Amino acid sequence: MTQFSITVTSIRERWSRISPQRRDALFLALLVLICFVAIAPGLDGDGTAIAHMQLIGLIAGTTVAAVGLNLVSGFAGLISLGQGAMYAMGAYVFGYLSLKGGLPVLIAIPICLLVCALLGVFLALGAARLRGPQFTMVTLVLAVLVHKVLVEWPVLGAASGYPNVLQHETGLLSDATVLGFTFVPPLYGGQFASVLVLVLLLTVVALVLYRNLSRSAWGRSLRAVGESDMLASHLGVHVFRRKVAAFAISSALGGLGGIFYALLFAHLQPESFDVFFSITILLAVILGGSGTVMGPAVGAVIVVWLERSEALEGITRLQRDYLSEQWYLSTPGIIGLILVIALFVLPRGIIGTASDFVAKRTQRDSHGVPPGSLDASSIAGLATGTSARAQATAALDVIGVTKRFGGLLAVDHVDLRLQEGSIHGVIGPNGAGKSSLANLISGAYRPDDGVVRLGGVDISGRRPDQVIRQGLARTFQTPQLFSGATALENVKAGFADTGQLSWWTAALKLRSQYRREAELEQMALALLRRVGLLEEAQVSAGSLAYGKARALEIARALASEPKVLILDEPAAGLNSTEVVELGRLLTELRSNGLSMILVEHHMDLISAVTDEVTCMAQGAVIARGTPSEVLSDSTVMDVYLGEHRHSHDHVATEGGQL
Ligand SMILES: Nc1ncnc2c1ncn2[C@@H]1O[C@H](COP(=O)(O)OP(=O)(O)OP(=O)(O)O)[C@@H](O)[C@H]1O
Numbered sequence: 001m002t003q004f005s006i007t008v009t010s011i012r013e014r015w016s017r018i019s020p021q022r023r024d025a026l027f028l029a030l031l032v033l034i035c036f037v038a039i040a041p042g043l044d045g046d047g048t049a050i051a052h053m054q055l056i057g058l059i060a061g062t063t064v065a066a067v068g069l070n071l072v073s074g075f076a077g078l079i080s081l082g083q084g085a086m087y088a089m090g091a092y093v094f095g096y097l098s099l100k101g102g103l104p105v106l107i108a109i110p111i112c113l114l115v116c117a118l119l120g121v122f123l124a125l126g127a128a129r130l131r132g133p134q135f136t137m138v139t140l141v142l143a144v145l146v147h148k149v150l151v152e153w154p155v156l157g158a159a160s161g162y163p164n165v166l167q168h169e170t171g172l173l174s175d176a177t178v179l180g181f182t183f184v185p186p187l188y189g190g191q192f193a194s195v196l197v198l199v200l201l202l203t204v205v206a207l208v209l210y211r212n213l214s215r216s217a218w219g220r221s222l223r224a225v226g227e228s229d230m231l232a233s234h235l236g237v238h239v240f241r242r243k244v245a246a247f248a249i250s251s252a253l254g255g256l257g258g259i260f261y262a263l264l265f266a267h268l269q270p271e272s273f274d275v276f277f278s279i280t281i282l283l284a285v286i287l288g289g290s291g292t293v294m295g296p297a298v299g300a301v302i303v304v305w306l307e308r309s310e311a312l313e314g315i316t317r318l319q320r321d322y323l324s325e326q327w328y329l330s331t332p333g334i335i336g337l338i339l340v341i342a343l344f345v346l347p348r349g350i351i352g353t354a355s356d357f358v359a360k361r362t363q364r365d366s367h368g369v370p371p372g373s374l375d376a377s378s379i380a381g382l383a384t385g386t387s388a389r390a391q392a393t394a395a396l397d398v399i400g401v402t403k404r405f406g407g408l409l410a411v412d413h414v415d416l417r418l419q420e421g422s423i424h425g426v427i428g429p430n431g432a433g434k435s436s437l438a439n440l441i442s443g444a445y446r447p448d449d450g451v452v453r454l455g456g457v458d459i460s461g462r463r464p465d466q467v468i469r470q471g472l473a474r475t476f477q478t479p480q481l482f483s484g485a486t487a488l489e490n491v492k493a494g495f496a497d498t499g500q501l502s503w504w505t506a507a508l509k510l511r512s513q514y515r516r517e518a519e520l521e522q523m524a525l526a527l528l529r530r531v532g533l534l535e536e537a538q539v540s541a542g543s544l545a546y547g548k549a550r551a552l553e554i555a556r557a558l559a560s561e562p563k564v565l566i567l568d569e570p571a572a573g574l575n576s577t578e579v580v581e582l583g584r585l586l587t588e589l590r591s592n593g594l595s596m597i598l599v600e601h602h603m604d605l606i607s608a609v610t611d612e613v614t615c616m617a618q619g620a621v622i623a624r625g626t627p628s629e630v631l632s633d634s635t636v637m638d639v640y641l642g643e644h645r646h647s648h649d650h651v652a653t654e655g656g657q658l
Pocket of ligand 1: 405408410428429430431432433434435436437477
């Protein structure tokens, strides 16, 4: 077993040493090879071969539809049952435009993709603000509606039987000649393979663009949306726009699958596009690995092959021969059973489980080295000379900010001035309004009253993605990380590219993108080193200890190069050594000019690192001044430490000693 794990590790290490350009070229070569292997048995052109090629085409169509669905359901976390409807749209629009209407294939295809993308935008405008079951229901209604229309709308041919789009045969040969090269000869004219060549060519292009997109900063932004809208917004992502774009691309890919179907089957009937087909596409995503880049493609190959091949008929025959003539599972039943078992055994899908396995092996082998030993010297030592660094200018000005939740005044006309290059502590008992104040500054809440100025610019009421672009980043009371991604990927998500990279730049992945990704990787590693997590760069964030998860969140916040950083209880859950490390990091960041608001219950940390402190109670400011002034203020003692005041000189607080 050890030998095996070392092999896994060394393969992975060798793979990571290959340059990204080479890796992408290898991926492309692998796709082309798979296509050749798939198409080879069909090259003789007889009847059996056509059935084989239709199977390959169907797999290709379901694959592109499934990876498209993965963008929305796997990455953005919106489970859609509407992908079959997009597939049907693609098939019918293409059928009517090209196969029936005679529009050249290479013109009809982009028009179809555009129509499907617009349908996706339309759906997103209505549904993208929904989450969970409500969203899924809307997409289910779409799938049912499209199927109903296909079945019952006479124009589509239901009155006269199914619309067979090849009834009016058109001369595809002349229409599809591009630069003297014929892409699509007549469907049943003996060169059926070249239809498949077009289909596979488009599949390869779609998969390469999709892979580029999902592995880019754009893809990271979509994963952030899947984690939580709030987190994505605080990483600079315009959440709604990003969802709409994801829908458009996903729907176009669904439509492309339908185009393949129309090209290869040349006969459309509504039954092929019922809601169960949508479920099949979703199953392909889940079985292959929802949220993994290539899992859905693997899932699509397996699901379609199982459904269409005769492999399962033997099992049905065996049941009938040896068990019962009446009670046996036919192909759909066996597929259902296999899928249910697979979902229980491999909840992260085939590729998700495999990559978790590889990651675990690699971590076990490459992190035998203990993390750099931490110097747990007294936290009090950090206080030396801190306040001298504070400058006179304000990095952040909060003036009379107020927030009500119904009858509750959570933040009551709060003023706070954060001097440049200083740390301003915000303390107060539970429910005092500290996190609400942080949310008002970062844009998570809109103030009912008051003004927030960042470097002199009024940012009150702006969305978090706008605020972060002005130079304000934050961490959360409970660390918000992408638990399935590595520490390195988490930090990369913090760079401004996450919110700003356009999808087409990401999909095309020109040379500049390779350079930029390499730069981001180096900068992310430098940030990990800074917070003491370099050794954990390839460890998944979900398996990090609490203290390290908090440090990782700080590294990610620093990636946006903020002028002001808000830390919401960064010491909560840390052991004393980790608190010392945190204090050291904060003072180091301050000496580099970063201004910070430190919302904290840990009084030792507050008195050691802050330059000024504001104490809140019941939404209002009750004291402000230097740490020693505020921590010895009698009002503060009363409201914050209450009953302990008279019984102790040194009162134990939640996080430390005062
Ligand atoms: N979104 C919300 N909707 C309704 N009430 C809220 C909301 N956010 C905060 N509150 C309420 O506002 C008050 C202040 O909460 P807040 O979380 O800001 O306090 P806090 O000082 O950060 O407390 P803690 O130290 O426990 O985190 C609480 O009474 C809380 O229940």
